[in-house]
Amino acid sequence: MSTTKKVAVVTGGNRGLGFEASRQLAKQGYQVILTSRDEEKGKSAALKLKNEGLDVIFQPLDVTSDESSQKLAEFINNEFGKLDVLVNNAGIYIDSPTGDNSIFDAKIDTLKQTLETNVYGVLRVTQALIPLMKKQNYGRIVNVSSRMGQLHDMGGGSPGYRISKTALNALTRIFASELQGTDILVNSMYPGWVQTDMGGKNAPRTPEQGVDTIVWLATLDDGGATGGFFRDRQPIEW
Ligand SMILES: NC(=O)c1ccc[n+]([C@@H]2O[C@H](COP(=O)([O-])OP(=O)(O)OC[C@H]3O[C@@H](n4cnc5c(N)ncnc54)[C@H](OP(=O)(O)O)[C@@H]3O)[C@@H](O)[C@H]2O)c1
Numbered sequence: 001m002s003t004t005k006k007v008a009v010v011t012g013g014n015r016g017l018g019f020e021a022s023r024q025l026a027k028q029g030y031q032v033i034l035t036s037r038d039e040e041k042g043k044s045a046a047l048k049l050k051n052e053g054l055d056v057i058f059q060p061l062d063v064t065s066d067e068s069s070q071k072l073a074e075f076i077n078n079e080f081g082k083l084d085v086l087v088n089n090a091g092i093y094i095d096s097p098t099g100d101n102s103i104f105d106a107k108i109d110t111l112k113q114t115l116e117t118n119v120y121g122v123l124r125v126t127q128a129l130i131p132l133m134k135k136q137n138y139g140r141i142v143n144v145s146s147r148m149g150q151l152h153d154m155g156g157g158s159p160g161y162r163i164s165k166t167a168l169n170a171l172t173r174i175f176a177s178e179l180q181g182t183d184i185l186v187n188s189m190y191p192g193w194v195q196t197d198m199g200g201k202n203a204p205r206t207p208e209q210g211v212d213t214i215v216w217l218a219t220l221d222d223g224g225a226t227g228g229f230f231r232d233r234q235p236i237e238w
Contacts, residue, residue: 001057001080002079002080002081003055005029005030005031006029006030006031006085007033007080007083007084007085008022008025008031008032008083008085008087009032009061009072009076009083009086009087009129010033010035010087011035011087011088011089011090011121011125012037012089012090013035013036013042013045013046014034014036014044014045015041015196015197016194016196016197016198016207017089017144017196017210017211017214018034018087018089019034019049020208020211021214021215022034022045022046022056023049023052023056024208024211024214024215025218026054026056028219030055031057032049032054032055032056032057033056033058033059033072033076034049034056034057034059035058035061036058037060037062037068037090039058042058045058046058059072059075060072061090061125063090063117063122063124063125064116066124066128069124069128072125072128072129073128073129073132076129077132081132082133082136083129083132083139084136084138084139085139085140085142085219086125086126086129086130086133086140086142087144087218088122088125088126088142088144088168089142089144089214090117091117091118091144091164092114092117092118093158093161093198094160095110095114095158095160095161102156102157102159103156103157110160111159114161114163115163115167117164118161118165119167119168122143122171126171133184137182137183139183139184139185140185140218140219140220141184141186141187142188142189142214142217142218143168143171143186143188143189144188144189144191144214145165145168145169145188145190146161146165146190147231148161148162148165149165149166149167149168150238151166152237152238168188169229169238172186172188176226176227177227179226183222183223184226185217185224185226186226187217187226187227187228187229187230188230189213189217189231190213190229190230190231191205191210191211191213192204192205192209192231192232194206194207194209194210195207196210213230213231213232213233216233217230
């Protein structure tokens with residue numbers, strides 16, 4: 001299944017922003033590996049995009065699993081021998097379905113679970129896949145973060161989600177710092193409030209609008225930004 005195209009992995013690609021990012025990257029000519037922890041959902045999402053004439057294949061990936069991350073790395077190495085783009089999109093927001101989400105009531109288990117996906121998941125998948133970028137000295141890593149992780153005007157509520165996105169932004173800075181001097185660029189972005197299962201129906205943005213900055217960062221020219229945080233293609237405060 002070798003390809004002359006650039007190869008992109010999107011985590012949590014079965015719905016929401018991950019699905020739309022897969023679509024838009026494929027439209028830009030990328031060979032997209034749409035990943036999902038649920039095989040059936042992932043296969044049907046990839047098939048939908050394939051039926052739109054796009055080069056999208058499915059591979060399983062649960063970002064909380066070392067084994068799953070390693071298996072994906074092996075698959076990509078065997079099939080394509082390289083990776084050009086990684087969109088760390090998979091995320092959960094489980095602070096409190098009942099709306100009572102003050103830090104005074106925060107459950108450590110909720111925080112642990114959130115960090116396992118939103119932070120350690122990104123670390124795990126990036127560690128597994130980055131060798132496929134290093135071997136060609138090219139890569140674009142986009143970490144899908146949130147305004148709620150910004151320290152400069154940190155508010156109350158949703159402590160697990162907020163802390164996870166602040167920590168995710170730290171991962172972006174650390175990876176970017178250790179990759180200085182390479183052509184592997186690592187950035188965080190905030191998609192705005194988007195109509196997805198997580199964002200809800202009242203969100204003002206469509207998924208297509210939400211992924212614009214993801215695609216922009218995934219396709220940055222050599223020497224482009226790294227270690228930054230962006231919204232609508234503009235730098236924003238940490
Ligand atoms: N929507 C917004 O307004 C908004 C705003 C700011 C930031 N974000 C961020 O944007 C990203 C995408 O959010 P969304 O709005 O598209 O949310 P969504 O519709 O809830 O989709 C979340 C995706 O993450 C996947 N996922 C969760 N845990 C996973 C795991 N362990 N392994 C692999 N995949 C996993 C889900 O898979 P399942 O279907 O299997 O659950 C789903 O595909 C998230 O990081 C979120 O924090 C969203």
